[in-house]
Amino acid sequence: MNSNILPEFHLPTEIFIKQSISNNTAEIVSRYGKRIVFITTNKDFEIYSETLLNIYNSLKNAGLGCIIYDELSEFPNTEEIDEAVSFVKKTKSDVIIGFGGVNSLNASKIISLLGSNYIFAYNIFDVENLPNPPINLITMPAYPAFGFEISPIFYIKDIQDLNNRVYYNLELYPKATIADPELSLQASEMRILKTSISSMALATESVISTQNNDIINTYALKSIDLIFRNLPVAFKEPQNIVPKVYLSTASIMSGISFSVSFLSVSLALALAISSKTEIEVDTAVAMIIPHIMEYNLTTSPGKYVQMSKVMGEEVREITVIEAAIKAVEAVRKLESDLDIPQRLSQFKVSQSQFRGIAELASTYPFIKNTPRPLSVSELETVLIAAF
DSSP states (O other): OOTTOOOSOOOOOEEEEOTTGGGGHHHHHTTTOSEEEEEEEHHHHHHHHHHHHHHHHHHHHTTOEEEEEEEEOSSOBHHHHHHHHHHHHHHTOSEEEEEESHHHHHHHHHHHHHTTSOOOGGGGGGOSOOSSOOOEEEEEESSOOTTTTTSSEEEEEOTTTOOEEEEEOGGGSOSEEEEOGGGGGGSOHHHHHHHHHHHHHHHHHHHHOTTOOHHHHHHHHHHHHHHHHHHHHHHHOTTOHHHHHHHHHHHHHHHHHHHHHOOOHHHHHHHHHHHHSSOOHHHHHHHHHHHHHHHHGGGOHHHHHHHHHHTTOOOTTSOHHHHHHHHHHHHHHHHHHTTOOOOGGGSSOOGGGHHHHHHHHTTSGGGTTOSSOOOHHHHHHHHHHHO
16 A cells, blocks of 8 residues: 555544543453553642552552553653653563653653664654554543544653654554543643643644545534533533543544644644743643634635534524634633633733744644645734734
C-alpha cells in the first residue's frame, strides 16, 4: 500500500468507559503484559494517590509486577522525560500506564515510545520512523482530557527553549483507554469545565476540517451535543456522576475526530500561548475557540448550521449565515454561563507578545487542514480579537 494513502477511519484502541471500570484495571492490563509502570506527574499523584494505590494493590494481588513513577513535575520537559525513560528501561516493563491529566498522558506516550528505542527526547521531533514500536501503552484519564487520552499525539516542553513541541505517530494509539468517570469527582470543577470546552473546541474544528468525512462528522457532532447537554448540569451539580460519564465519552469522541481530521487552530495557538506565558493549554483553547469559529464561519456556513442544531439552537426561518452565527453565539454563551475566561486581557499577557506567539503557532501541524488559510499575520489578528 502507498504510505501516502491513509484510511478514512482507523482506531486500534480498546475503549472502556464505565463508572467504576478502574476496579477492573488488572483484568484489562493483563492482556498486554505483566510488568507495569504507572507514569504520573507529582501533582496528579498528590491528588489521586489513594486511587493509584488501590489500583496498584489490585495489580499486585493479580500477580502483576507494578511500579508507580511519580517523579515528573506538573509540566514535564524533555530532560525529565529522559530520566523517566532511563528508569523504565531498567525495569524491563512491557506495559506503560499513563494515569492522570493531559500532562501525565502526554508523558506516558513519549516514554512508551522512547522506552523501546535509543534516542533522547529532544531528538524525537526530528525522527519520523523509529526502529522499534512503543512499549504497550494504556491511558487512564483522571478527567476528560480533550482527546489526548486516545489520540496518537503528544506535546511536551523542550528544555532548551521551553516551547511546546508536538509529535504525531499512528503507533502511539494506546492499546486501551480506561476512562472511569468516578475519578473526575476528585478533580477541580474548573479543570473539568475547561477541558470539556477544549473537547468541544477540537470537535468544532473537526467538523470544518478539509479532512472531515461522514464518520468523523458523526463523532464530532455527537461530542458537541453531549457537551452542550451535560456540561451545564456538571457545573450545577458537581457530585452528579451522570453528566461526567457523558463528558468522558465526549472527550474520547472528540479525540477520535481530531486524530483523523487533524485540525485545531485553537490548540496550535493555545500551545504557543502556553509556551510564551503562564496560561495553561486548556485555558487558552477555551479563550480562543469562539474567535477561531468566527474567523472560519463564512467558509463553512452549512457545517456551522449542523453545529447550531446539536447545540440546541433554533435555526428555522432564518438565513444560513444567521443560523451559522448562532453556533458562535452559543459557544460564547456557554462559556459565559460557566464563568470561563474569554479574554487574553484577563491574564498577564502583552500584545507585544502576539507576533512571537503567532509565529510559533504557525509551526504546528494542526493548522494545515483549515478551510481558510492562516498566515502569521492572520493568526496575530485572531489573538488581537481575543485580547
